[in-house]
Amino acid sequence: MPTLRTSSELLVQIEQALHAQGYATCIPEELYAPIHYTLELGGKRVRPLLCLLSAQLFSADIRPALPMAVALEVFHNFTLLHDDLMDRSPLRRGQPTVYRKWDENTAVLSGDVMSIEAYRALEGIASAELLYRVFPIFNQMAVDICRGQQYDMLFECREDVSTDEYLEMIRLKTAVLLGASMRLGALASGASAEDAERLDEVGQRLGLAFQIQDDYLDVYGDEATFGKPIGGDIMNAKKTLMLLYTREQLEARDLVELDRLMTLGQEHRQERIQGVTALYDKAGAPVYARAQITRLTQEALGILGALSLEPERTAPLVELFDSLASRMS
């Protein structure tokens, strides 16, 4: 078997490929500077990495997958750019968001061209047949993300969101992109449509598990390793899986107390966070969340294992799942 690249080596290739797009020098500068800025904010490049790791499952030559890897990362960052505008988020990775650093119109139009640049990256696909297979998958993923964002915004105004509705929302908003990343990488390396679809399932479960873990760690995480203050979601009244599950499980009296706690302001921050956490505990929300994460991770590993690939090839992906699990302990 030819030598496979490590995740760190692949990340170097991803950065090179992103730079090769040349957004820093495209004109008009006013349109492209925010694109360059957004991509330079960094991020873990999880999506292109998943794409290339999935490509390596079937071929040591990851070059055919690079156009997809770039397109996925550019599209992901486009959604962040427009989401920040719609959510009025002032900061992204500690830096001003585009609509704050520039203005709203710049955020709209730079985002628009960024989504098209994602498509343009797919022009690097070397064969007509491959583009023809990839194109509808990319489109469906792109539409699903918008649908997920719409449900997310709609849910903000609703108090009766069920856990099932929430899970479908985060599946659309975040998980399908991880699924598509793995699927497209596999297709680039000549995987069968069936194998690629199975990897899509793996990526979607991984994406759901990641999101639930984020919700979980925001309440039960270690502040030092989590990187932000614990309880932020509770203070922002963010609809997380934990909150929605708790609403589904608690009796009327506890729900009244939950509603009271959620109205407490910043001056009663500790009471609000501790009180809500106690109700989460009473409802069994952390146990439920951990069980979901374990189930999704096990399912993902099961599907991956059933593909009968050499363990050397799947090792980096399994490592990624393990790093997920280790954050929980």
Added chain:
Amino acid sequence: MPTLRTSSELLVQIEQALHAQGYATCIPEELYAPIHYTLELGGKRVRPLLCLLSAQLFSADIRPALPMAVALEVFHNFTLLHDDLMDRSPLRRGQPTVYRKWDENTAVLSGDVMSIEAYRALEGIASAELLYRVFPIFNQMAVDICRGQQYDMLFECREDVSTDEYLEMIRLKTAVLLGASMRLGALASGASAEDAERLDEVGQRLGLAFQIQDDYLDVYGDEATFGKPIGGDIMNAKKTLMLLYTREQLEARDLVELDRLMTLGQEHRQERIQGVTALYDKAGAPVYARAQITRLTQEALGILGALSLEPERTAPLVELFDSLASRMS
């Protein structure tokens, strides 16, 4: 030669194809209702019509061109939706714009998904080879329109825009889409890359001529046939080819007078419009504009004629150019 369809017959097919996309019933409704609304506002469907007429130049079977026709119209309407948001336009075709009828976030997100739906329409292309040829052309057109809109917004804050800069801006913002419409229609019917590129040139010249004509008629048109009050652009201080040409031609003293007139408010509407028009006349702006329209139309007809197609096939396109000319008289 098999019977060719008339423009009216083609327009029926365009409406059918647009309806077949099913946006009226897509979910979440909050995301797709603005798309359906925007497309239902009507419009002359010039781009899909040009696409199908160009397809008919090379084949009587226009079905392969329908996915492009739909994609072009959906993409065009996406740009209108986001432009209305960025320009804060309250009305479009006499109806409230999306950001006014719903809200800004709806306009952002519905527009986003609308641009992706344009790409999704291209999935109807029946062969991988054709998609592979069409894809980079569509992408380039889409990027160019965004670049044109950016220049348009940048020019609003600049007093020294040249006529050349203006012509390049409207080429990007409006003409490339007409060019791409003709080019993609031709490719769908099996035209050579060279013939398709020539039709792109035809479409771009037509687009430029249309835009200059709009500028011209806003000042020198007949209010009854133009459909809106004469002088609107002058009252809105819109940078038109006429205004920019006049600025380039006039001497300092006249420029001072032009600036004074352009500060007059609604209560001096007549003085402002008549005064500015007199300066346009003095600068020779209407003669210049008509000469540009004539030159562009002649060039377009020349390129079309050089393709050596049967006159029956080119007749509907020539008719379209004639209708352009007749609006001028």
